[in-house]
Amino acid sequence: MTDWRTAATDALAAAVADDDSRLGCLLTEAGEHLGWLLASRPPETVAALAVPVAVHRCLTGGALPSHGLLASAAATYLALDVLDDRMDGDAPAFWGDRGDPEIMVGVQLLLVTATQVVGADTVPQRAVRLTQLYRETIAVVADGQLRTGEPLTASTTPAEVESRVGARSGAMLAGFAELAAIAADGSPSDVASARAFGYELAVARQHLNDVTELVSERTTDLRNRTATMATALALQGLPIEQRESLVERLRRAATDPSDRRRLVAEDLARAIGEVCALIHLHLARARTHARLLSDHELGHDGLDRLIEFTAAPLRR
Amino acid sequence: MPVDPERRAGYDQLRERYLNDPDFRAAVAADPTGALEGVLGPLTPEETQAVADITATPRSDDELVEHIRSGGVGSW
Secondary structure (H helix, E strand, O other), X not given: OOOHHHHHHHHHHHHOOOOOOHHHHHHHHXXXXXXXXXXXXXXXXXXXXHHHHHHHHHHHOOOXXXXXXXXXXXXXXXXXXXXXXXXXXXXXXXXXXXXXXXXXXXXXXXXXXXXHHOOOOOOHHHHHHHHHHHXXXXXXXXXXXXXXXXXXXXXXXXXXXXXXXXXXXXXXXXXXXXXXXXXOOOXXXXXXXXXXXXXXXXXXXXXXXXXXXXXXXXXXXXXXXEOOHHHHXXXXXOOHHXXXXXXXXXXXXXXXXXXXXXXXXHHOHHHHHHHHHHHHHHXXXXXXXXXXXXXXXXXXXXXXXXXXXHHHHHOO | OOOOHHHHHHHHHXXXXXXXXXXXXXXXXXXXXXXXXXXXXXXXXHHHHHHHHHHHOOOOHHHHHHHHHOOOOOOO
16 A cells, blocks of 8 residues: 555645745755655654545545645645744744745745645546635634634633634644545545544644643743633633633743643643543544444544544553 | 434533533543433443543543653644
8 A cells, every 4th residue: 555655745746846946945845844754753643644544545445535635735734834833933843944934935835736736636526626625624724823822811711712723723634534535535424524533633632732732841832822721721610810810820830940840730730631531522522433434344444543643642 | 414413412512511610520530421421321432432531541640741741643
């Protein structure tokens, strides 16, 4: 079976300009970063690619998505990843020596490329449907990106955080899972299950990432006052008059490692445990939809691996 | 959606209670099977797996923090 990681990097290289121009070099650099990433880390890490591959294989008995869909997912992953880094004030994963103008143009080029190629290699009617769905997905994800930028306040609720995570991460993987199911000629029921699988998995992954960052040495979310599930659950568990004080302590903890450790061990410990349970509930839903997709008896190992990749770190 | 409407409604209720009711979250932590069955009815194999995972998640703060530290899964 063709290794999808090689297929994805080849597909992206074929989709972008192959010349020595400044823009061509930018896109080549991005593609090289993706190749390095897929070669050096578990492939499940790049869920924007791993999810559509797993869904397509499940519905077709093992066939990879078209080069167009692979290139589109790869370009979108790269564009949103570097955009995320810039919005968070982190060093970008690639294009580190490029200025903002080049990065902004590079992101535009990647997203335009992704839109152009998502429906390539398929019949015209399906190509139109894939392109339309891709545009709708990106519009929702972009709006979700802006919403996740709204800072944590004393009145931020867990339901608001869940909604923001769903609009950003959830919409992204739901969209690519749906694109793969349509490309695989899945039934309406398959398409709905694929979409739901992508959504539930994405929300679980985002919550896991956020608690991982909270207990690690990374301080991006605290520095940016990002509203995460653990902080929202902790706020909700406090009397109203104590919530502002916790928000202020979280802000200070971004620059004070000892205060950060104390917060995690004392004030946020219960909320972190509650987030872990929430992650498992989302994964239960993802498992259900994976099983519904596997009614074709074509196997769903790839879907299971994605779920296990998220569940395993939380097991004793 | 292929999942039956009654189950979907149950999950909507579960999400609503979990995200809004600290007492319900404490009940899930103390007795995940009882709390989930109280909302969803008899559990499916996937939900039974979730209960096993919730039960297997480390309880002590240090243990939990140590497990989560090794848990990065990628951004997108």
